[in-house]
Amino acid sequence: MANLSNPHVAVVGSSGAVGQEMIRCLAERNFPLSRLTLLSSARSAGKTETFRGETITTQELNRDSFKDVDIALFSAGGGISKEYGPIARDAGAVVVDNSSAFRMDPDCPLVIPEINPEDIQKHNGIIANPNCSTIIMLMAITPIHRMNRIKKVIVATYQAASGAGAAAMRELESQSRQLLAGEPLTMEAFPYQIAFNAFSHNSAMDVDSGYNQEETKMIKETHKIWHDESVAITPTCIRIGTFRAHAESIHLELEHPVDLEAIRTALSGMPGVSLIDDRSKNYFPMPIETSGKDDVFVGRLRKAAGGSAERELELFCCGDQLLKGAALNAVQIAEHLIQK
Amino acid sequence: MANLSNPHVAVVGSSGAVGQEMIRCLAERNFPLSRLTLLSSARSAGKTETFRGETITTQELNRDSFKDVDIALFSAGGGISKEYGPIARDAGAVVVDNSSAFRMDPDCPLVIPEINPEDIQKHNGIIANPNCSTIIMLMAITPIHRMNRIKKVIVATYQAASGAGAAAMRELESQSRQLLAGEPLTMEAFPYQIAFNAFSHNSAMDVDSGYNQEETKMIKETHKIWHDESVAITPTCIRIGTFRAHAESIHLELEHPVDLEAIRTALSGMPGVSLIDDRSKNYFPMPIETSGKDDVFVGRLRKAAGGSAERELELFCCGDQLLKGAALNAVQIAEHLIQK
Numbered sequence: 001m002a003n004l005s006n007p008h009v010a011v012v013g014s015s016g017a018v019g020q021e022m023i024r025c026l027a028e029r030n031f032p033l034s035r036l037t038l039l040s041s042a043r044s045a046g047k048t049e050t051f052r053g054e055t056i057t058t059q060e061l062n063r064d065s066f067k068d069v070d071i072a073l074f075s076a077g078g079g080i081s082k083e084y085g086p087i088a089r090d091a092g093a094v095v096v097d098n099s100s101a102f103r104m105d106p107d108c109p110l111v112i113p114e115i116n117p118e119d120i121q122k123h124n125g126i127i128a129n130p131n132c133s134t135i136i137m138l139m140a141i142t143p144i145h146r147m148n149r150i151k152k153v154i155v156a157t158y159q160a161a162s163g164a165g166a167a168a169m170r171e172l173e174s175q176s177r178q179l180l181a182g183e184p185l186t187m188e189a190f191p192y193q194i195a196f197n198a199f200s201h202n203s204a205m206d207v208d209s210g211y212n213q214e215e216t217k218m219i220k221e222t223h224k225i226w227h228d229e230s231v232a233i234t235p236t237c238i239r240i241g242t243f244r245a246h247a248e249s250i251h252l253e254l255e256h257p258v259d260l261e262a263i264r265t266a267l268s269g270m271p272g273v274s275l276i277d278d279r280s281k282n283y284f285p286m287p288i289e290t291s292g293k294d295d296v297f298v299g300r301l302r303k304a305a306g307g308s309a310e311r312e313l314e315l316f317c318c319g320d321q322l323l324k325g326a327a328l329n330a331v332q333i334a335e336h337l338i339q340k
Numbered sequence: 341m342a343n344l345s346n347p348h349v350a351v352v353g354s355s356g357a358v359g360q361e362m363i364r365c366l367a368e369r370n371f372p373l374s375r376l377t378l379l380s381s382a383r384s385a386g387k388t389e390t391f392r393g394e395t396i397t398t399q400e401l402n403r404d405s406f407k408d409v410d411i412a413l414f415s416a417g418g419g420i421s422k423e424y425g426p427i428a429r430d431a432g433a434v435v436v437d438n439s440s441a442f443r444m445d446p447d448c449p450l451v452i453p454e455i456n457p458e459d460i461q462k463h464n465g466i467i468a469n470p471n472c473s474t475i476i477m478l479m480a481i482t483p484i485h486r487m488n489r490i491k492k493v494i495v496a497t498y499q500a501a502s503g504a505g506a507a508a509m510r511e512l513e514s515q516s517r518q519l520l521a522g523e524p525l526t527m528e529a530f531p532y533q534i535a536f537n538a539f540s541h542n543s544a545m546d547v548d549s550g551y552n553q554e555e556t557k558m559i560k561e562t563h564k565i566w567h568d569e570s571v572a573i574t575p576t577c578i579r580i581g582t583f584r585a586h587a588e589s590i591h592l593e594l595e596h597p598v599d600l601e602a603i604r605t606a607l608s609g610m611p612g613v614s615l616i617d618d619r620s621k622n623y624f625p626m627p628i629e630t631s632g633k634d635d636v637f638v639g640r641l642r643k644a645a646g647g648s649a650e651r652e653l654e655l656f657c658c659g660d661q662l663l664k665g666a667a668l669n670a671v672q673i674a675e676h677l678i679q680k
Contacts, residue, residue: 156496196583209642234654286538
């Protein structure tokens with residue numbers, strides 16, 4: 001059994017964009033760990049990281065990596081999670097997995113700690129961290145759902161490069177430099193130019209339905225986290241040339257008439273959510289102000305215009321894709337594990 | 341009376357981003373004009389432009405500028421239009437105005453030539469060019485509305501810097517350079533950083549409703565162009581760091597069940613609209629491919645996911661804000677004027 005009072009924690013994929021943030025979150029939140037092991041591919045093995053003043057050398061991930069590990073935070077892609085997640089679990093660790101590998105597995109809880117912490121304890125050794133767009137949306141709309149049931153969600157995303165990893169963030173930067181210098185573009189991380197552009201999310205598309213995987217994740221993961229498949233969710237996932245904070249424009253159809261003041265109060269009382277909703281100053285959530293922040297920011301709260309607007313609510317939210325959308329949420333799950 | 345068979349055309353605001361595109365459209369479309377006069381503020385007067393091999397010197401706009409002018413294309417801001425539009429009209433010109441000054445005036449038709457050309461002939465000397473986001477949306481959805489009435493529109497925009505003028509486009513470029521060089525940002529055209537960011541549209545907001553002017557324009561102008569105030573339209577207008585093509589994610593609630601094939605056929609048959617809707621290649625409309633193009637591009641056509649999806653349609657469209665969103669539409673209106 002994993003020692004959850006003073007655990008040995010491993011970060012798998014520690015050199016990636018999310019892995020780096022996991023290390024930072026563990027340090028900043030004073031996570032009570034007895035030892036930190038950093039695991040990565042052969043290419044990144046040997047790299048050193050400073051953690052609480054201590055230098056830790058990254059090791060190459062192998063089947064024996066998890067011998068004394070109590071909690072393993074995975075963020076190295078679905079393939080690595082599928083192969084090494086069960087190995088880590090069988091070695092006695094509790095796995096918190098940031099990939100999509102186990103999210104829809106009925107044996108694996110899918111958790112946003114502010115929303116369904118009770119699901120954490122139902123784990124069988126693997127707990128899944130939801131998709132970034134799902135987390136950011138649900139942080140913003142769950143407080144509303146709890147007071148006035150959401151029947152329908154129409155959401156359009158403005159997703160940052162970081163969702164495709166550190167190489168994609170570098171590509172946004174390098175393409176921007178190339179375009180400003182009039183040089184030819186290099187295109188590796190994304191199928192289309194990301195600098196000064198917007199394009200439909202680059203995950204595989206179901207040709208029959210016309211929905212890509214990112215959109216399908218937002219639908220299915222919401223149903224699982226809310227334990228409610230009756231909510232109709234229609235996402236359109238779009239990438240734009242921002243670095244690390246996703247934004248989402250959300251339309252909600254509610255069961256009862258919109259009470260804006262009550263909704264503002266509910267959002268203000270939600271841990272991990274901050275309101276930025278200043279109509280008089282035209283000041284609302286923005287990716288650049290959200291980057292590096294733990295909270296999901298919510299604003300542009302208003303009734304829909306026209307029609308059956310009494311029961312329809314609009315909002316705009318932003319969340320740091322690497323933090324609450326990935327690393328922070330995983331570390332928060334681990335914090336709940338050690339509290340029990 | 342204006343001579344509309346071989347007109348003397350004036351462009352007011354000829355040195356602006358839209359004015360420059362107006363000159364280009366007139367040249368490229370071989371607009372049958374007898375003479376072109378370029379008018380601008382004192383600051384830009386004296387500048388020369390080449391038009392069909394001829395050098396034209398920009399003159400300073402004044403009350404006597406319109407003496408022999410038959411058609412005056414205005415794009416110098418609402419204040420200039422309000423002051424000089426009536427002067428041009430009273431001097432005998434037909435005014436095509438790209439500002440918001442006359443759009444909601446019941447005496448002024450508001451026209452997208454592919455949609456309501458019949459309204460052009462109802463003018464009393466001033467014809468208004470709609471807002472760019474309205475034009476781009478209506479080009480994409482009017483063919484659908486004509487075959488299966490649209491009851492509700494939920495739209496989220498991804499708007500380019502060009503909508504705020506040439507200085508705003510330069511600001512996107514200069515801020516990008518500054519950020520990549522680690523230098524302090526200059527912020528003049530926009531209230532917030534536009535490079536690598538997204539923010540709620542910088543038009544004045546109605547504090548009571550929570551809608552900004554850009555959003556209100558999309559609602560009211562659609563009602564006027566369609567001659568139908570019963571359509572419920574809820575826009576969320578967001579600026580992103582692209583240069584000159586707007587994108588829009590649109591959800592439609594229709595009167596009858598969605599027939600995707602019939603909708604594709606209708607869109608393919610719409611002048612000024614091109615379908616880019618390749619699910620198997622994940623290839624859809626993008627701002628960078630739309631820039632400099634006359635057409636509005638439409639894709640991601642699909643039924644809504646879940647719920648009452650039978651009557652709900654999703655799509656994503658892009659249009660060049662300076663061309664179909666402004667200059668081209670104005671020149672097309674002028675072309676209709678001279679054809680009659």
